[in-house]
Amino acid sequence: MSAISDSAVIARRNLIRMGRIPEMLIFGLIQPIMFVVLFTYVFGGSIQVGSSNSTQAYREFLMAGIFAQTVTFATAGAGAGIADDMHKGLIDRFRSLPMARGAVLTGRTIADLVQTALTLVVLAVVAVIVGWRTHENFGKVLAGFALLLLFGYAFSWIGALIGLSVRTPEAATSGGLIWLFPLTFISNAFVDANLMPSFLRHIAEWNPFSAVVQACRELFGNLPPGFETPDAWPMQHPVWASLIWSVVIILVFRTLAVRKYRRATG
Amino acid sequence: MPSAIYAEGLVKSFGDVRALDGVDLDVPEGTVLGLLGPNGAGKTTTVRCLTTLLRPDRGRAVVAGIDVLKQPDAVRRSIGLSGQFAAVDEYLTGRENLQMVGQLYQMRAKAAKERAAELLEQFHLTDAADRPTKTYSGGMRRRLDLAAALVVSPPVMFMDEPTTGLDPRNRQQLWEVIKQLVSGGTTLLLTTQYLEEADHLAHEIAVVDHGRVIAQGTSDQLKARTGGERVEVVVHEREHIQAAAEVLTGFGKGEVTVEDHMRKLTAPVTGGAKLLAEVIRELDTRGIEIDDIGLRRPTLDDVFLSLTGHVAEVKDEENGKGAVQ
Numbered sequence: 301m302s303a304i305s306d307s308a309v310i311a312r313r314n315l316i317r318m319g320r321i322p323e324m325l326i327f328g329l330i331q332p333i334m335f336v337v338l339f340t341y342v343f344g345g346s347i348q349v350g351s352s353n354s355t356q357a358y359r360e361f362l363m364a365g366i367f368a369q370t371v372t373f374a375t376a377g378a379g380a381g382i383a384d385d386m387h388k389g390l391i392d393r394f395r396s397l398p399m400a401r402g403a404v405l406t407g408r409t410i411a412d413l414v415q416t417a418l419t420l421v422v423l424a425v426v427a428v429i430v431g432w433r434t435h436e437n438f439g440k441v442l443a444g445f446a447l448l449l450l451f452g453y454a455f456s457w458i459g460a461l462i463g464l465s466v467r468t469p470e471a472a473t474s475g476g477l478i479w480l481f482p483l484t485f486i487s488n489a490f491v492d493a494n495l496m497p498s499f500l501r502h503i504a505e506w507n508p509f510s511a512v513v514q515a516c517r518e519l520f521g522n523l524p525p526g527f528e529t530p531d532a533w534p535m536q537h538p539v540w541a542s543l544i545w546s547v548v549i550i551l552v553f554r555t556l557a558v559r560k561y562r563r564a565t566g
Numbered sequence: 567m568p569s570a571i572y573a574e575g576l577v578k579s580f581g582d583v584r585a586l587d588g589v590d591l592d593v594p595e596g597t598v599l600g601l602l603g604p605n606g607a608g609k610t611t612t613v614r615c616l617t618t619l620l621r622p623d624r625g626r627a628v629v630a631g632i633d634v635l636k637q638p639d640a641v642r643r644s645i646g647l648s649g650q651f652a653a654v655d656e657y658l659t660g661r662e663n664l665q666m667v668g669q670l671y672q673m674r675a676k677a678a679k680e681r682a683a684e685l686l687e688q689f690h691l692t693d694a695a696d697r698p699t700k701t702y703s704g705g706m707r708r709r710l711d712l713a714a715a716l717v718v719s720p721p722v723m724f725m726d727e728p729t730t731g732l733d734p735r736n737r738q739q740l741w742e743v744i745k746q747l748v749s750g751g752t753t754l755l756l757t758t759q760y761l762e763e764a765d766h767l768a769h770e771i772a773v774v775d776h777g778r779v780i781a782q783g784t785s786d787q788l789k790a791r792t793g794g795e796r797v798e799v800v801v802h803e804r805e806h807i808q809a810a811a812e813v814l815t816g817f818g819k820g821e822v823t824v825e826d827h828m829r830k831l832t833a834p835v836t837g838g839a840k841l842l843a844e845v846i847r848e849l850d851t852r853g854i855e856i857d858d859i860g861l862r863r864p865t866l867d868d869v870f871l872s873l874t875g876h877v878a879e880v881k882d883e884e885n886g887k888g889a890v891q
Contacts, residue, residue: 302672309669317657320698389651393714396617398642399670 303400310407311414314381318415328377329419332370333426339366339490340430349492351526356431361524363432364444364516365489368509370423371416371452372484375459376476378412382463383472386564402558409456416452420445435521444519447542451512454546457553464560489513494528505532508545514538569628570595570722570753576615576625578777585611586622587777593755593770595721598748600768601757602866608777609757610650613726616755617647630722643671646715650727653711656700660691660710663699667714678717685713689743705736712743723747725756729763741766761866771866775874785866792864792872795838797845799831802855807831810856813848817841829857 318325339362344355352358382405385391394404424432424445434441463472486503487493493504504510515538517523534541571593578586586608593599601609614620616627618638627634630644647653654663661682668678686695689709699707708728715723728744729737744767748754758764764771765785772782781788797817801810807824810831814822818833825831835841842861849856 306670309666313655313658313662313666316662317655320657389649389653390655391653392614392619392649393647393653393667394670395619396642396645396647397667397670398639398672403670 303403303406306399306403307406307410310403311410312407314408314411315414318411324377325415325418328374328415329422331373332366332419332423335366335369336363336423336426336430343490347491348495349527350524352524357524359431360433360520360522361492361517362490363427364513364520364522365484365487366427367420367423367445367448367516368451368512369480369484369489370419371448372455372480372509373477374412374416374419374452375455375462375480376473377415378409378456378459379463379466379472379476380469381412382408382460383466384469386464387468401562402554405457405460405554405557405561409453409460412456412459413449413453416456417449420448436519440519440521444516447512447515447519447539447546450546451508451542454549454553457550457557460557461553461560464557464564483507483509487513492524492527494530501530502532505530505535508534508542508549510534511538511541511545515542568595568631569593570597570630571599571616571755572628573612573616574626576612576622576627578611578615578620578622585777586615586625589625589774589777589779591755591772591779593753595753596748596751597769598754598756598767600764600771601755601774602759602761602764602771602870603757603774604759607774609774610726611777612774613647613724613755613757617645617724618642643718644720644722646718646720646723648708648712648715648723648725648728650730654699654707654714657698659696659698660686660702661695663710664714664717668717671718673718681717685716689713705732705739708732708736708740709743712740716747719752721753723752723754725754727757727759730759737763761870765866773870773873781869781873788866788869789864792869795835795864796832796862797835797842798858798860798862799845799849799856800858801829801831802857804829806854809852810849810854813845813852813854817845817848832862835861 340359344358345353347353347358349358349361385404391404459476462475466472466475486500487507487510488504489509493501493510496504511534514529514535518538529535569592571591573589573591576586576589577584589608589612591599591612601612603609611620615622616629616634618634618641621635629641632640632644634641655666658666664682664685665678668681669675673681686692689712691706691710691713694702694706699710702710712728725744729740732740741763744754756764756767768785770782770784771788772779773788774780781791783791797814799810799814801807807826807829811822811824814831814833818835820834822831822833839861842859846859
């Protein structure tokens with residue numbers, strides 16, 4: 301029981317901090333908004349998706365990709381936050397208290413989840429302003445966002461492990477970001493993966509990130525006209541694939557991170 | 567009296583560095599042990615092992631009657647730790663910090679809130695209670711940190727260099743708080759680099775160097791080991807040094823040391839103030855003019871010097887902090 305209440309106490313602490321350092325939230329928003337605007341207006345007319353190269357088709361195609369990228373980029377924040385905590389005296393206080401051992405990390409990832417949700421709300425509003433529309437019922441759209449949050453939550457555990465493995469918060473930020481670029485670009489997020497060379501196409505189709513993007517496109521009704529869904533299993537069953545990937549990532553990285561945290565106690 | 571803190575043969579290495587090389591400690595209930603030594607001597611590492619923050623490679627430790635290695639969680643319920651780096655969240659207010667710590671000690675939210683208010687009052691932080699702690703002065707942060715360690719009034723407290731970096735006024739204030747605490751029956755292990763601090767607060771002092779306890783006893787016992795009192799004379803004129811040395815040899819209980827350039831002579835004596843008066847009279851009779859004379863009792867600085875062969879200098883070394891290796 302104390303695992304839940306302790307995590308809640310730590311999550312609350314991180315949310316209070318977030319409210320007192322609002323620039324963190326604001327900077328976290330600027331980058332995805334920039335991506336929405338740049339991709340929509342710069343690439344919008346020249347990227348073919350499915351059988352269409354209309355600006356509107358690309359706009360709707362793009363948003364699931366940007367949303368998914370945004371939730372994974374929260375990884376860097378989680379990592380930096382934990383790396384920062386680990387080098388402050390406060391972590392000694394936590395470790396000398398009779399609290400659940402994983403709570404420092406769980407509380408952090410829950411706070412990050414709240415931050416990600418806030419970011420998604422703002423981003424969705426911006427997306428609607430630039431012309432993004434959904435074509436499915438409200439329940440499905442909501443399910444799409446829930447899937448994004450779950451995936452983002454899973455990734456914050458990767459961030460936690462990175463944060464525990466590096467020496468400085470700066471290293472956690474860059475270490476949390478570099479691998480996200482290939483992960484999010486060698487995928488179906490920004491272009492139709494069917495048009496990639498076959499080697500990259502296979503990677504893109506099995507990329508967990510692509511599964512989430514594909515699932516959201518289905519749930520939002522954003523698949524472009526004439527789009528051929530690839531035969532790979534995760535592309536055919538993207539919701540299941542996203543759920544499985546998320547759960548696997550949480551199980552593996554949570555275990556590793558909690559173990560690493562405990563080991564840091566000597 | 568039963569031991570509140572007991573350690574036997576604690577060994578801890580970081581790579582090639584042997585931070586602890588067999589530390590033995592025994593602190594009876596309700597007493598204060600001062601762990602004295604320079605940076606890098608192993609003080610902080612000892613505290614970290616005893617407070618479950620670090621697992622020793624070898625040895626045994628029992629705190630509040632509980633085996634530290636076998637039941638770390640039970641130990642955590644019975645101890646309070648106040649570190650050398652004020653361990654509070656700088657973006658949370660003082661009140662929020664204390665409430666959070668209370669809840670993590672498994673108090674209910676309401677009880678934690680009440681306890682926080684009590685402690686803020688007790689530590690004179692009520693006015694600043696609802697400001698983020700990054701706006702606090704160094705002394706206020708230390709007080710808050712100490713308050714956080716006292717949330718559940720633990721029977722055993724550890725304080726790692728509680729006053730390092732504080733100005734004399736704040737140090738004095740913190741000492742008063744610590745004395746009050748101890749008078750309530752709490753057992754305290756306190757590390758310090760300040761000999762004066764150990765002298766002031768501790769019932770017993772353990773001198774640590776190179777990961778070992780090299781001497782232990784009351785302040786007076788340690789001083790006695792270094793030798794008793796001495797008479798120190800500074801003569802006015804250089805040519806009187808010889809004559810003064812003869813006088814001191816007559817009264818002294820050992821060799822007279824002379825620091826020529828300071829015109830200072832020192833001799834071990836017994837007999838206290840009465841003897842001092844006799845020395846002054848004798849010097850006067852012989853027409854030896856003096857600038858200064860005094861009876862000097864050994865300080866803990868002398869103790870440290872005679873025990874370790876070096877003064878308690880502050881070396882900038884790793885001291886077992888390394889949260890993530």
